[in-house]
Amino acid sequence: MQFEFATASRIVFGPGTAGGIGREAAALGRRAFVLTGADPQRAWPLLRGLENHHVMHAEFRVAQEPTTDLVAEAAREAGRRDCDLVIGIGGGSVIDAGKAVAALLANGGDLLLYLEVVGEGRPLQRPSVPCIAVPTTAGTGAEVTRNAVLDSPAHKVKVSMRSPFMLPRLALVDPELTCSMPPGLTAATGLDALTQLLEAFVGRNASPLTDGLCREGLRRAARSLFRAFTDGGDRQAREDMCLASLCGGLALANARLGAVHGIAGPFGGTFRAPHGAVCGRLLPFVAAANIRALRERAPGDPALERFMEAARIFTGDAGAAAEAGAAWLQALCERLEVPALSIYGFAGEHAPDLIAGSIRSSSMKGNPIDLTARELERILEQAR
Numbered sequence: 001m002q003f004e005f006a007t008a009s010r011i012v013f014g015p016g017t018a019g020g021i022g023r024e025a026a027a028l029g030r031r032a033f034v035l036t037g038a039d040p041q042r043a044w045p046l047l048r049g050l051e052n053h054h055v056m057h058a059e060f061r062v063a064q065e066p067t068t069d070l071v072a073e074a075a076r077e078a079g080r081r082d083c084d085l086v087i088g089i090g091g092g093s094v095i096d097a098g099k100a101v102a103a104l105l106a107n108g109g110d111l112l113l114y115l116e117v118v119g120e121g122r123p124l125q126r127p128s129v130p131c132i133a134v135p136t137t138a139g140t141g142a143e144v145t146r147n148a149v150l151d152s153p154a155h156k157v158k159v160s161m162r163s164p165f166m167l168p169r170l171a172l173v174d175p176e177l178t179c180s181m182p183p184g185l186t187a188a189t190g191l192d193a194l195t196q197l198l199e200a201f202v203g204r205n206a207s208p209l210t211d212g213l214c215r216e217g218l219r220r221a222a223r224s225l226f227r228a229f230t231d232g233g234d235r236q237a238r239e240d241m242c243l244a245s246l247c248g249g250l251a252l253a254n255a256r257l258g259a260v261h262g263i264a265g266p267f268g269g270t271f272r273a274p275h276g277a278v279c280g281r282l283l284p285f286v287a288a289a290n291i292r293a294l295r296e297r298a299p300g301d302p303a304l305e306r307f308m309e310a311a312r313i314f315t316g317d318a319g320a321a322a323e324a325g326a327a328w329l330q331a332l333c334e335r336l337e338v339p340a341l342s343i344y345g346f347a348g349e350h351a352p353d354l355i356a357g358s359i360r361s362s363s364m365k366g367n368p369i370d371l372t373a374r375e376l377e378r379i380l381e382q383a384r
Helices: 017-026 040-052 068-080 092-107 183-202 208-230 235-255 259-270 275-297 302-315 322-335 348-360 373-383
Strands: 010-013 031-036 056-061 085-090 131-135 147-152 157-162 170-173
Touching (some): 010 017, 010 235, 017 170, 170 235, 183 235, 208 235, 259 373, 275 322, 275 373
Parallel strands (some): 010 170, 031 056
């Protein structure tokens, strides 16, 4: 048995922990470049903590999923201001942008030098400048992953900048920051977390360490995602979902993902769609396709046992078959009002290009079994 496990240098979890950001930032730098989401005012109480600890800061808004151009612009601005610390306060898009900016500040050069698929994919030579990640959503686990997912509009695809050097120096995970999420965003981000946990659990690169994280995260997401959706003020449910997201990030950073993300990446590069909602729509159909393919072509594969274990976690039935897990996921997505892919403009004629892009995706390499083009086509037909 051989495996590797890496994560952020420090993880601080709990209600109110974000209030210590000023003290933590002062220990890492003096001139912070702060990336925020579409509503920068949400970050202002935390920014006052920087001021109280004499950390100067410049703000940069990431209003949507980050593009390669936006990250390049942010890195230039941070360099002009001679920033020695990067802080991302927001959802996965904000944190991914922050990790990429921190890497560029330390390594220099054009962003395309380091991007997979559309660039040269060069490895980073120097550790990123210190980066603090403060998630305000519970889904991506970006605060503990070693990559940044960026949209390349010119290539109509989402691509990654990836390196162990991109792991944040500090992850401050405060469930109180997620309580203001509206139901739709709660559903989308929560389904992203659930997808990441399941894909890391059943995938080819799972290890005993990621297994434990996935089991813990799956239990918490199964009992609390719908509760958080229906009652945003349910603090126990919010804490569960933050832990599920954190576990998912820790797991995927070390075990990779699968076909849901293999499809969602090219889809997000072609259509303007919330990543988590796309993952949620695909998840039941991908799970069912994987289970069917495993039964037909690899009935002795341990991934089937993993799907059975996940089904028992979801349903609470100790005798549940793997297929019951896929059915539970389908019912959950209906309760969470996850829209069909057609709402984003997807039609049948788009399927061949999406399938071709999916097959090339790095996430597809972690799927428990190779799915055929026809199986991928069927998934897209069902999700449309």
